[in-house]
Amino acid sequence: MSFSQGLSGLNAASQALDVVGNNIANSQTVGFKSGSIAFADVFAGSQVGMGVQVAGVNQSFTDGVLGAGTSSLDMGIQGNGFFRLVNEAGRVFYSRNGQFKSDASGNIINNQGMFLTGYQASGTPPAIQPGAAVGPIQIPTGQMSARASDSGTLNGNLDSGTAAVTNTTFDPADNTSYSSVTQADAYDSLGNKHTINIYFAKTADNQWTAYSRDATAPGDGYQQIALQFNSAGQLTTSPAKLNVQGAAYNGGEALNFDFDLAGMTQQASDTAMNSPTTTGYAPGQMNGYTVGDSGQVIASYSNGQKQLLGQVVLSNFTNPGGLASQGNNCWTETPESGQPVTGVSGSGSLGTLYGNKLEASNVDLSKEMVNMIVYQRNYQSNSQTIKTQSELLQTLVNLG
Incomplete structure (x- = not known):
């Protein structure tokens, strides 16, 4: 019986070394999950066991260390x-x-x-x-298709100390008919870029008129809205929507959208506008793509869009x-x-x-090296039981 016990121990230790060897071989394999062997004893209807068997090889799904990707x-x-x-x-x-x-x-x-x-x-x-x-x-x-501008936002301050315009008939070519001008970019359905001029004309204390004109494709002229401010410089006009209309240009559809001016103020400081923003963009070629931490695959394009x-x-x-x-x-x-x-x-x-x-692999090389030594000793010990049993049998034969 000792022969079968020792032989089962040799087989078990050999398989354990196989598991350790596989772990070590895959210690640099991305995402590899280490294995561990489980043993079980073998009985055959007596109190003396028949040896050992491999109950299974289990994998550890603990996390590996995150490193930079390539x-x-x-x-x-x-x-x-x-x-x-x-x-x-x-x-x-x-x-x-x-x-x-x-x-x-x-x-x-x-x-x-x-x-x-x-x-x-x-x-x-x-x-x-x-x-x-x-x-x-x-x-x-x-390529990424163009998107037509369908809204815009313009915030800034109008100087309350500005003198009222002398010419109340607005004319883009006559700078006496407006107090200041700013520009914004917009895009039509084909991605053609339009330059939108936005003019502000002070007509009286706390009263202004805003005008819009598509400088690229003027169409029927300009649109306007009256702006009223209170004594604290807050805009009271609601809704403060300045419409933009332009003619069809290079095959694209005519522009027709609103600028939201709700963030405008009137204070005793220089007239200054924040950069206007509009929806819409020109077509673009893909520059590359990345994977975000949420798993979203996001592409970036030559038109500055994602x-x-x-x-x-x-x-x-x-x-x-x-x-x-x-x-x-x-x-x-x-x-x-x-x-x-x-x-x-x-x-x-x-x-x-x-x-x-x-x-990275979740293999612990230090632990695997120790296991390798332990299983090696186990293998040697089981081979020693077989050797000892052989010597005992030889002694019995010699007595005969």
Whole structure:
């Protein structure tokens, strides 16, 4: 019986060394989760055991240390959750390896060619639509379409000490008919840039008139609004909306939107305007893309705009230890793992996703080296029991 006991010990120690060796070999593998071996004794109807058996190899899903990524699509997870991947056949895999890149079609893939899944942004402007299906995320490579300006904002101060205009008939070419002028940029439906001039003319104490004119495509002329301030310099006109109208230009639709002047003040200080803002932009070519810490894939364009392309999702399980390892840092769902709970980073029980980061292996090399020594001694001890039993048998043979 000692032979079988020693032999079982040799097999168990050998498998334990295999686990340690695998951990050490993958100590630099991104997202790798270390394994540990579990032993169980063997009985055969007597109080003397028959040896040892391997009860299983368990994986530790504790977090690895986050380090800097080398690609704009690198991602790391801290806490619960896995990246959800699908292969070309549609089979679903789960991984903690956040090394991703894009293929020729713009799909985000890992090094094995599996597609990273999430929510694809759609609409104008692009957004994640309620009830969107989870599927492969694709990065569009075309240019960003132009957007026509449909609103604007202008804030600033008008000098209360300014003299009233002498010419009350507004004429953009006559600077005696207005007190100051500022410019704003706007865009039509094709992305043609329009220069909008906004004029302010003081007509009496605490009373001003604002005029707008599309200098690029004047159309029918100008629009105007009367502005009334109280003795504290606060604007009392409501709503303070200055309409802008321009003619069609180079094939684009005519401009027609309002500037919000609600933030204007009148104080005894120099007339000064903050930079006007308008919605709308020209078309642009993609300069690059990044993954935010929430898992949002955001592209930047040559027109200075940013646009949401997609949202990476994470999946978690009631029992991650029940997942079936498939190699290539991937696992698949099993009845023991339970069904996945899928959502965005930071929601529910899901951990946090970080962009431009990579999760290192959670292998503790110091611990593995100690384990290797322990299992080596265990192997030697079991071989010694076999040797001792052999010597005892030899003694018995010699007595005969």
